[in-house]
Amino acid sequence: MSIANNLLKIKSTLPSDVTLVAVSKTKPVSDLMEGYEAGQRIFGENKIQEMAEKWEQMPKDIQWHMIGHVQTNKVKFMAQFVSLIHGVDSLKLVQEINKQALKHNRVIDCLLQIHIAEEETKFGLDEKELASLLSSNEFQELKNIRIVGLMGMATFTDNKDQIKKEFTHLKSIFDQCIIHNSQFTILSMGMSGDYQLAIECGSTMVRIGSSIFGGRN
Numbered sequence: 510m511s512i513a514n515n516l517l518k519i520k521s522t523l524p525s526d527v528t529l530v531a532v533s534k535t536k537p538v539s540d541l542m543e544g545y546e547a548g549q550r551i552f553g554e555n556k557i558q559e560m561a562e563k564w565e566q567m568p569k570d571i572q573w574h575m576i577g578h579v580q581t582n583k584v585k586f587m588a589q590f591v592s593l594i595h596g597v598d599s600l601k602l603v604q605e606i607n608k609q610a611l612k613h614n615r616v617i618d619c620l621l622q623i624h625i626a627e628e629e630t631k632f633g634l635d636e637k638e639l640a641s642l643l644s645s646n647e648f649q650e651l652k653n654i655r656i657v658g659l660m661g662m663a664t665f666t667d668n669k670d671q672i673k674k675e676f677t678h679l680k681s682i683f684d685q686c687i688i689h690n691s692q693f694t695i696l697s698m699g700m701s702g703d704y705q706l707a708i709e710c711g712s713t714m715v716r717i718g719s720s721i722f723g724g725r726n
């Protein structure tokens with residue numbers, strides 16, 4: 510199967526209110542261009558340097574999503590062009606994104622990453638940290654960052670019940686947030702192995718890599 514075929518097949522199964530992020534990390538520009546030619550305009554990368562290089566080389570109507578963990582000192586390399594940052598999980602990072610966005614006279618959209626998995630290694634806020642970030646004065650003063658939703662990753666397991674439990678948990682946190690934050694519209698959850706389940710649980714944005722571009726080394 511070609512990249513274009515994979516992409517169109519997946520797109521045909523997604524509900525119209527679910528956005529597809531084509532996760533192109535580690536893949537060459539030629540692979541991304543195949544997706545682009547097939548109509549894809551949203552690409553997800555997890556390394557800022559790699560994303561910036563691809564942004565420079567590729568058509569400018571692409572929306573670049575940063576889906577990986579972000580180091581504060583690298584925000585400046587994407588502030589000019591990034592369209593959504595998925596993995597924001599500290600006030601310090603929020604403040605740096607705001608500062609760099611201001612330099613470019615932009616408002617950068619971000620998702621807060623919530624820790625829903627069992628593994629200790631995955632980044633993200635717990636519910637308390639989320640509530641305290643959203644209600645802090647430091648956060649509310651910022652004008653150049655807009656939090657538009659939440660992102661999470663389920664435990665890496667074959668146990669569907671567990672994954673479902675974690676996605677459902679994230680959806681319930683999201684529903685709580687919506688009540689107080691009218692700009693919350695995006696719930697980013699679901700990857701190649703679990704996106705159908707994520708959609709059943711209320712995902713509005715899926716991040717799919719290997720099912721489109723093939724496996725990574």
Ligand SMILES: *Cc1c(COP(=O)(O)O)cnc(C)c1O
Nearest residue numbers: 532555576700701716717718719
């Ligand atoms: C790599 C990655 C994906 C895509 O994973 P696939 O299993 O290849 O679909 C999604 N989300 C994040 C945060 C990733 O790092």
